[in-house]
Structures are given as C-alpha cells and as structure tokens.
Amino acid sequence: MKKKLPKTSGISGITRRGFCRWALLGFGLGVSAGVMGAMASQLLKALMPSGWFNESYIYRKVYATPISEIEKQGTSIVFEDKANHRKAILINNGGKIQAFSLVCTHLGCQVFWETEQNQFLCPCHNAVFAADGSVKKGPPERSLEQYPVSVENGLVYISFKEPMWQPEQYFKKEEL
Amino acid sequence: MKNFLKERIGITPGELKNKIDEKIPAALARHFFFALGGIPMICFFIQVVTGLILALYYMNYSGELVNGLSATYISVQNITYEFPVLNYIRGIHQLGANIMIVSIFMHILRVFFTEAYRKPRELTWVCGMLLFFTTLGLGFTGYALVGDQLSYWATQVGANIAGATPVVGSFIREVLLGGTEINLYTMPRFFVLHILVLPVALMMLMLAHILIVRQHGVSYTGADANSEKKYYNFIPYHIFVEGVIAFVLLGVIVIVVHYFPPTLGEPANPFVTPEHIKPEWYFFPMFHFLKLVPFQVGILATMGVFAVITLWSLVQTIMEMIVPYKIVRVIAFTCGTILMIVCMVFTVLEALA
Numbered sequence: 001m002k003k004k005l006p007k008t009s010g011i012s013g014i015t016r017r018g019f020c021r022w023a024l025l026g027f028g029l030g031v032s033a034g035v036m037g038a039m040a041s042q043l044l045k046a047l048m049p050s051g052w053f054n055e056s057y058i059y060r061k062v063y064a065t066p067i068s069e070i071e072k073q074g075t076s077i078v079f080e081d082k083a084n085h086r087k088a089i090l091i092n093n094g095g096k097i098q099a100f101s102l103v104c105t106h107l108g109c110q111v112f113w114e115t116e117q118n119q120f121l122c123p124c125h126n127a128v129f130a131a132d133g134s135v136k137k138g139p140p141e142r143s144l145e146q147y148p149v150s151v152e153n154g155l156v157y158i159s160f161k162e163p164m165w166q167p168e169q170y171f172k173k174e175e176l
Numbered sequence: 177m178k179n180f181l182k183e184r185i186g187i188t189p190g191e192l193k194n195k196i197d198e199k200i201p202a203a204l205a206r207h208f209f210f211a212l213g214g215i216p217m218i219c220f221f222i223q224v225v226t227g228l229i230l231a232l233y234y235m236n237y238s239g240e241l242v243n244g245l246s247a248t249y250i251s252v253q254n255i256t257y258e259f260p261v262l263n264y265i266r267g268i269h270q271l272g273a274n275i276m277i278v279s280i281f282m283h284i285l286r287v288f289f290t291e292a293y294r295k296p297r298e299l300t301w302v303c304g305m306l307l308f309f310t311t312l313g314l315g316f317t318g319y320a321l322v323g324d325q326l327s328y329w330a331t332q333v334g335a336n337i338a339g340a341t342p343v344v345g346s347f348i349r350e351v352l353l354g355g356t357e358i359n360l361y362t363m364p365r366f367f368v369l370h371i372l373v374l375p376v377a378l379m380m381l382m383l384a385h386i387l388i389v390r391q392h393g394v395s396y397t398g399a400d401a402n403s404e405k406k407y408y409n410f411i412p413y414h415i416f417v418e419g420v421i422a423f424v425l426l427g428v429i430v431i432v433v434h435y436f437p438p439t440l441g442e443p444a445n446p447f448v449t450p451e452h453i454k455p456e457w458y459f460f461p462m463f464h465f466l467k468l469v470p471f472q473v474g475i476l477a478t479m480g481v482f483a484v485i486t487l488w489s490l491v492q493t494i495m496e497m498i499v500p501y502k503i504v505r506v507i508a509f510t511c512g513t514i515l516m517i518v519c520m521v522f523t524v525l526e527a528l529a
Contacts, residue, residue: 056356087447107336110449125467139471167360
C-alpha cells in the first residue's frame with residue numbers, strides 16, 4: 001500500500017493536490033505548446049507558397065537562334081523573351097558556343113556586353129567579367145551563371161535556370 | 177462634467193494634465209539643437225496622413241496592366257500627373273521622409289556629442305537607434321513601391337544585400353521577395369511592410385523612447401546647464417512650440433514641393449539596369465563601402481558597425497567601469513568623429529560617382 005504523503009513538508013514539500021495541479025498545468029502547457037507550434041508552422045507555410053528550403057530552380061530548354069547566326073568566332077547574340085523573364089547572351093568563344101546569364105553575381109544588376117573590349121561590365125559596382133564569365137575586376141566572388149547550350153539540327157537551344165515557382169501561372173490560369 | 181468623466185473613465189481632464197505634464201528645461205526653447213527629437217515625430221504624423229491618402233490610389237500589382245506598363249507604375253503615374261492635389265501629397269510624403277531622416281541624423285549627432293546617452297539613459301539610445309533603422313527600413317520599402325527603374329533596381333540590390341547576411345540571409349531574402357526572385361508577390365509584401373508592419377513597430381518604439389525619456393527627464397547639457405534652473409510646462413507651452421514647428425515645417429515642405437514637384441522615371445525593366453543606379457542618398461555610405469571591399473567583408477563590417485552603434489551606450493557604460501571616464505570620452509569622440517567623417521566622404525564620393 002502506498003504511503004500517505006504528509007500534507008506539507010517544508011518549502012519543497014508537495015501535497016498530492018499540489019502535484020496534481022502542477023502535473024495538469026504541465027500537461028496543459030505541453031499541449032498548448034504543441035498546438036501553437038502546429039499553428040506557427042502553418043503560418044510559415046502560408047508565408048511562402050513556393051515552399052521553404054527545397055530545390056527551387058529548374059532548367060527549361062528554349063530555342064534561341066539558328067546556328068548560322070553565331071557560327072563566326074567572337075560573335076554574340078542577346079536572347080530576350082520578356083514575357084517569360086528570360087534573357088541570356090550567346091557568345092562564340094573560339095568556336096565554342098556558350099550562354100551566360102546577364103545577372104551580376106554580386107547584387108543582381110544586369111551586366112552589359114562590351115563587344116569592343118570583349119568583356120561584361122556591371123553598372124552598379126563597376127565589376128568586369130571576362131568573355132568566359134570569370135571575374136576580372138570588382139566585388140563579385142562568383143563567375144557569371146552559365147546556361148547549358150545544345151545544338152540540334154542547326155538550331156541553338158539554351159537551358160535556362162529558372163525558379164520552379166512562377167506566380168504568373170496563377171494569374172494566367174495556365175500551365176507553364 | 178468633471179464628475180461625469182471621473183465616474184466613467186476614472187480621471188478628470190485636470191488630473192490627466194497633471195499626469196502627462198512634464199517640466200522642460202527652459203533653455204530648450206532657445207537652443208534648437210537640443211530639441212530636434214520632436215521633428216521626426218512631427219514628420220511621422222505628416223507621413224501617416226499623406227501615406228493614408230496615397231494608399232487609396234496606389235495599386236500593388238506589378239504585373240502588366242496595359243501597353244506593357246504595370247498597374248503599380250500606372251497608379252503612381254496617375255498620382256503624380258493626373259489627379260489634382262495628389263502630386264503635392266506625394267511630394268510631401270517624399271520630402272517628409274527625407275526631412276525625417278535628416279532630423280534623426282542631427283538628433284543622433286547632438287545626443288552623441290553631448291553624451292546625453294550616458295547612464296542612466298543607455299536604453300533611450302538603443303531605442304532611438306532601433307527607431308533610426310526602422311525609419312531607414314520605411315525609406316527602403318517606400319522607395320521600392322514607386323515601380324520605376326531606380327525603384328526596381330534598388331529593390332533588387334537591397335534584397336540581395338539582405339540575402340548576403342550570414343546564416344539567415346537567404347531566409348530573409350525569400351521572405352522579403354516572396355520567392356527566390358522578384359515576382360508578382362513582391363510588391364504586396366513591401367506594401368504591407370511599408371504601411372503596416374514598420375509603422376506599427378515605429379509607433380511602439382516611439383512610445384517606448386518617449387516614456388524612457390520622460391522617466392529620466394530631458395537631458396540638457398548646454399553651457400548654461402548648471403546656472404539655469406528654470407523650467408516651463410509641457411502642457412500647453414511645449415505642445416504649442418511643437419505645433420509652431422509643425423506648421424513652419426509643413427509650410428516649407430509645401431513651398432519646396434510646389435517648385436520641385438515629384439517626378440517619375442522610366443517604368444521598371446528587369447532586363448536593363450540603368451547606367452547610373454543609385455539608392456536613396458541615405459544609403460550612399462553603405463553602397464559606396466560595398467564598392468570598395470569584398471562583398472562578405474563589406475556586409476559583415478557594416479552589420480558590425482550597426483551593432484556597435486546601436487549598443488554604444490551600453491558599451492560605454494561597461495568601458496567606464498574599467499577605464500577612467502576621460503579616456504573613454506576621448507575614445508567615444510574619436511570613433512564618432514571618424515565614423516561621421518567617413519560617412520560624409522563616402523556620401524560625397526557616391527554623389528559624384
């Protein structure tokens with residue numbers, strides 16, 4: 001048989017009633033913390049419909065130009081598709097066709113291609129990138145983003161790296 | 177009437193007056209430099225009223241509405257060029273923001289160089305610095321709402337600077353932009369930050385700032401501080417003085433806006449960064465500093481400086497426990513002067529760049 005607890009035993013003494021009260025309070029707090037946590041996680045979800053911390057980019061292959069336009073060494077073509085936020089530059093670097101994003105890797109400004117100097121210039125912080133996208137001068141720490149290029153049947157395709165989640169589709173009500 | 181109020185809300189107007197009345201050093205009325213704290217508050221009220229009106233005509237849909245122009249851009253165009261009085265309202269809102277920041281700068285300089293932040297007023301300083309950063313946040317989010325080229329690229333650059341913060345950077349950037357890049361849901365976020373989140377934060381900080389200031393009384397350390405013991409009452413005299421300042425300020429703002437009305441640049445184009453992109457002038461020092469040093473170093477150094485400035489009052493209190501006050505004072509003045517000169521030089525260099 002259980003020994004009956006004294007009603008009180010000094011400062012640290014706990015009565016049965018007191019114990020029950022604390023246990024109930026602890027249980028209640030635990031449950032409310034769980035419910036609050038669940039609600040907070042839902043609020044965080046609502047804050048970011050594209051999802052948190054997932055692989056948020058995808059490559060989309062887009063036709064850019066016939067190969068004849070870019071066959072000569074040193075030529076460059078800027079490809080622009082405003083409706084879908086796509087812009088890249090195609091450069092024939094010594095026979096090799098490369099595509100670069102024109103977004104500066106420093107703070108996201110658009111770089112200009114300077115044909116005569118054979119380099120990219122960023123107007124924001126005067127960064128300079130070489131024709132192969134590498135940093136020549138200025139604060140950026142990474143080379144320009146390079147997009148994969150493929151040539152099929154004499155047509156050049158660029159694989160754009162794009163955010164997977166495009167809010168426009170919810171306005172146009174159509175699949176991308 | 178007195179009894180009516182006493183019975184229903186528990187206080188009569190007279191008692192209320194005694195409660196919120198405060199003795200102000202008489203010297204403040206003559207030494208304008210010691211009374212700069214009121215101007216940002218007046219500006220804030222101006223911003224609230226003009227901002228409310230602007231919000232009635234502003235649209236935060238950055239997608240195309242017609243002819244390749246966004247709803248945002250067209251609404252700001254209408255505010256600026258089409259509707260009566262609204263270009264004044266926008267001008268006042270714009271200039272009011274700038275005056276708010278200038279007066280906060282001057283208030284900070286005065287408090288710093290008269291050492292009014294010393295014990296027991298450390299928390300007033302911390303609160304004030306938080307107010308300053310909140311105001312800068314309001315400046316940044318407000319600039320982003322305009323929808324022209326400079327506004328778009330300032331948003332882009334600003335979001336990327338926030339994104340470069342160690343550890344939490346990408347999280348902040350995503351929350352701010354509503355995605356990995358600027359998209360249709362970016363504008364509503366800046367709008368909500370600008371008209372709700374930051375103003376409410378500012379109001380709460382303002383309340384805390386004022387309550388702590390009143391707790392310790394206004395600090396006056398002018399040359400005649402010890403000889404003069406005259407005071408005047410907060411109600412009605414100080415309120416009257418602030419009212420006069422508000423009217424003069426508003427008058428000056430309206431005249432300036434009349435001769436230099438607000439304008440609107442080219443519509444935002446995500447594919448072309450303007451040749452001379454610059455943030456608002458109060459971000460010049462930071463923007464220029466980022467040009468000079470490697471990116472991560474620049475971000476970390478800027479945040480370090482911000483943290484030290486914000487907590488300076490506490491840092492000084494701790495230093496005073498270890499080092500004699502005279503030396504601490506020299507250190508404080510030297511650091512403050514150097515920072516001020518560097519900021520001024522960077523601002524000028526950026527303005528000329």
